[in-house]
Amino acid sequence: MSMAESLKTIVGEVNASDSELDRNVYSTDASRKKGRCEAVAWPSDLEQVHKLVMLARRSNTPLMPRGAGTGNGNSIPEGDIAVDVSKLNKIFSVSGSIADVEAGVVLDNLNKAVFPMAFPVQVEAKKAATIGGMIAANVLGIKAMQYGRMADWLEEVTIIDGNGMCLNLKGDALRHVAGLEGATGIIVRAKLKLAKREDQISTTLMKFNTFTALQEKLDELKADADVINIEFLDEVSSSLIGFGEKNHLIVDYAGGKGALRGGEAMDVWQAREQLPFTLGQRRYIATDDLFVPAGQMPKFLYLLRKENIPCYGPIGMGIVYPVFKEDYNPEKLRSSYSQFGIKLGARFGYGKRKILDEETAKRVLQLKAHYDPKNVLSRGKLI
């Protein structure tokens, strides 16, 4: 029996394929890097996911779980069967401050279902991004300093691990799945914490002529207990979204310290949310997600300006996203990262880039040995 036929016995005739077209489409994601997909399965319940894992174990064919494929290289198979969880899209319940959803639920659909509450981790790709994918990459949302990462908003996550076991992970064990990019288990369901919508927040848009002045203000803001978000926009980014050709900080305050409230403040953040796409329209289509050590930030931003590379991001957390035009070779800039002590993977996860530090790689190996000793899930990712 061929692999596609075996898959069809699990998910049904129309929910498995090894056609050239399907393999081609599932061999890549939003990064447009190309891998190799053996076959595709579209499971529609937890039991089917379990059977897929058992098949992978028997045949030693790895599975690559996939959400919306809006990530930066997180869903690229290398001889794997792509397991598209889009059909696991039920919202079981929204009760008080908890939403119980399947992994394939799209963030935008969740937002609508939980109103008047809100799920606080919002990404620019919210119209497509799935909850499972967001957990797997442990993404940072737009107001990252205030709301942190996806892992901070998880109550419980259900996975099918590499042993075929269905596990409900809670508490500290959530760290065994969030940010592990499917290497420990296929995420099938999650209980998410919700937040009240913001009503006591004010915002100020600050502009700066020099990076030194910006850094000084940044240090001052970080020491201010009322400051809950600090977002950076360089001259090019600011200009593109109508803020004028200066470096800017968008600063959110808990309470009324900021100059803008309500609709005015929302307009500022909506302009920021559109920024990646506005840049994209000008052919800035690739980005890196970087942790920059505090003391290095002004020098690094100066280098970006010299290279004409636009940049934005939650600078309050030491994170920025330089954006590259399609005809620019990013390796030129990347070669300078080590001299600044910069680390990659701040926002979108790691994919198959082997950039984990020794300690984290050791931790991943330990988790892998426990949850997926046969290495049938997301093989080659992270480590």
Place this chain on the structure above:
Amino acid sequence: MTRCVECGLCRNQCPVYLAVMKETASPRAKGMLLNQGKEDKIFYFCTLCGAHELSCPYKADLQILKAREKLVKSGVVLSRAKQMVNNIKNHGHPFRAAGE
């Protein structure tokens, strides 16, 4: 022409994708094939509603009709479409002659 950058934000706007929930049916897959210079029967799998443009940050024109034109010229036509063309030729109506 604005090219598709394959970001995938169009998926949830597309009625065809929402009906089948497979990436292959999404506007992004069509954009990807166009970028690869490939035509495929999947281009017939589209209502031509243009909904993907609502969420496309780049307003990419997928030029589905042009892709279909190329497919027809190379002889790749769906059997149902062939039947409709024959019905028009023989009976003047795509859904067979009245009374049939």
